[in-house]
Amino acid sequence: MSGYETDPPTSEKSRRTLSATTARRGLAMVAVGAVLAAGATVFLSDGFSTPEKITTHATASGPATDGPVSASSFGAADPGACLQWTPTDDPETDRQDLAEVSCADPHRFEVARDIDMSVYPGVEFGPAAAYPGSIRFSELRDEHCAAAVDDYVGAKFDPNGRFGVGLMFPSQAGWAKGERTLRCGVQMPSNTGALMEMTGSILDQDQSKVWPTGTCIGINQNVPADPVDCAAPHAYEVASVINLTQQFPGGHPSEGDQDAYLERTCTDAVNGYLGSDTALRDKTLTLFWDTIDVASWLAGSRQVTCSVGAELDSGGFATIVGTAKGDILINGAAPVPPPSAPDGRALPTPLPGAAPITTGG
Numbered sequence: 118m119s120g121y122e123t124d125p126p127t128s129e130k131s132r133r134t135l136s137a138t139t140a141r142r143g144l145a146m147v148a149v150g151a152v153l154a155a156g157a158t159v160f161l162s163d164g165f166s167t168p169e170k171i172t173t174h175a176t177a178s179g180p181a182t183d184g185p186v187s188a189s190s191f192g193a194a195d196p197g198a199c200l201q202w203t204p205t206d207d208p209e210t211d212r213q214d215l216a217e218v219s220c221a222d223p224h225r226f227e228v229a230r231d232i233d234m235s236v237y238p239g240v241e242f243g244p245a246a247a248y249p250g251s252i253r254f255s256e257l258r259d260e261h262c263a264a265a266v267d268d269y270v271g272a273k274f275d276p277n278g279r280f281g282v283g284l285m286f287p288s289q290a291g292w293a294k295g296e297r298t299l300r301c302g303v304q305m306p307s308n309t310g311a312l313m314e315m316t317g318s319i320l321d322q323d324q325s326k327v328w329p330t331g332t333c334i335g336i337n338q339n340v341p342a343d344p345v346d347c348a349a350p351h352a353y354e355v356a357s358v359i360n361l362t363q364q365f366p367g368g369h370p371s372e373g374d375q376d377a378y379l380e381r382t383c384t385d386a387v388n389g390y391l392g393s394d395t396a397l398r399d400k401t402l403t404l405f406w407d408t409i410d411v412a413s414w415l416a417g418s419r420q421v422t423c424s425v426g427a428e429l430d431s432g433g434f435a436t437i438v439g440t441a442k443g444d445i446l447i448n449g450a451a452p453v454p455p456p457s458a459p460d461g462r463a464l465p466t467p468l469p470g471a472a473p474i475t476t477g478g
Contacts (some may be wrong), residue, residue, distance in 0.1 A: 193231055194300065196269055197318065199224040204312065223314040226283060227303040229269035232261055235297035248292045258284035262301035269303075270319060275416035278324030280315075281306050307343040308334070325413070325420035328355045330390070333440070334424075339433030352434035353405075353426030354441045357386035361409060362419050369414040375421075379406045383423035391425075391441060399454040400445060402427055 194200065199220040202212045218224050234242040234257075241249075249257070262282045267274050274280075283304035287296040305315040328334065328344060335342035336352040345351055361370070364378045383406050388394045397404060402425045409418055427435035427447050439445040445452065 193298070194228045196228055196230055197320075198228040199318070200226040200228065200302075201314075220318040221316065223316055225304060225312050225314060226285065227315075227319055228300060229262070229302045230265040230300075232265070232299045232301065233297060234299055235295075242297050244295060248289050254284065254286055257286075257299060258282065258301070261299060265301035266303055270416075273416045275324035275413045275418045277326065277410065277413045278416065278418055279305055279326040280319055280324055308341055309337075309343050311343065323418055323420055324416060325409070325418040327358050327420045327422045330355055330357055331440075333437075336434055336436050339429060339435075341434065347440040348438065350436045350438055352437070353424045354437070355422045355424050356390040356404075356441070357383065357423040359383065359386070359406075359421050359423060360419050361421065369409075369411050372408050375408040379408070379421065379423070386423050387425060396441075397425065399452070400441065401447065401452040401455070402441060 194217065197220070198217050199222075200215060201218045201222070201224040202215040204212075204225075220227065240246060262284050266282050274282075280303045283302050285300035285302070287298065303319050305313045307313050331347075332344050332355045333347040333349070333351040334353055334355075335345040336350055339352075341352040347354060359379065359382055361375065361378075364370075364382075365374070370378075383404055387397060387404050391397060391400075404423065404425055406423045407421050409421060425441050427437060429435050435448050437445055437447055438449075
């Protein structure tokens with residue numbers, strides 16, 4: 118599917134934050150996964166098997182029909198249509214139950230535009246044209262679908278948000294029978310590229326790349342993966358979702374202004390989430406957050422997450438098991454709270470990216 122990219126985390130913070138290197142590396146790898154997912158869409162959407170359950174429109178050959186149509190007809194879908202299917206690992210059975218559903222219901226694709234490539238000049242899409250390979254379909258997605266999605270959302274597509282540009286295209290059998298329709302739309306890929314269900318139209322919601330409070334993000338080779346149960350190994354846990362319009366109702370705030378606000382707000386939110394103002398320190402966890410860049414702000418994205426994780430000395434995320442609200446293991450061991458500072462002794466200022474030193478036990 119598409120590429121939604123993620124905003125790299127912000128620069129180093131003076132509070133309890135993951136080092137910029139670790140945070141950027143982690144989310145940069147997530148972004149790479151999203152880019153790879155864009156290519157994967159070609160494989161995941163490799164045509165439609167018989168029967169396809171999708172509304173087709175009236176043509177010269179007859180009236181519109183609802184119900185199964187053969188693979189010889191790719192079908193048509195209006196902009197705004199939401200499509201759902203049951204994914205399988207078998208390309209012969211995947212998408213056989215493809216159907217148009219209400220966008221209020223879970224779905225995996227929102228149509229932006231159907232493009233009839235048979236009307237394009239040249240022989241590439243002619244009646245005798247060879248079936249394009251995956252690389253060419255990826256190029257066609259970039260050439261046609263990015264603009265189609267941008268037009269569909271009114272030039273308010275967040276390139277760093279949770280949605281990505283997707284492409285559906287005919288199966289090889291459908292191509293051989295003359296089908297030349299490309300279907301451009303919006304999908305929601307996971308960090309590893311799997312297509313996730315979405316609810317509601319992209320036109321009606323904030324596109325920010327956020328997970329609900331309490332979500333734990335899995336880990337693979339010290340890099341964030343997909344959401345998992347918090348009892349499973351994971352990289353970090355979302356402690357709060359912050360809407361920046363509460364502090365910045367006008368134009369785009371600078372990264373520094375966002376950081377200053379989120380340092381206070383995330384600290385308070387995480388302390389409340391964990392149950393005390395010493396839990397973060399006692400569990401040797403690190404608080405970090407992301408910020409919104411200009412492109413995402415102009416697209417209407419306003420939400421960021423405050424999360425807690427642990428950093429490896431070598432870089433990357435440590436593996437955590439258990440919710441941060443209870444007992445946890447970090448790389449297989451229970452965290453050992455750091456010693457309290459002796460009474461009456463001055464405390465040094467923490468280095469950027471380091472845990473703040475407190476007198477709490």
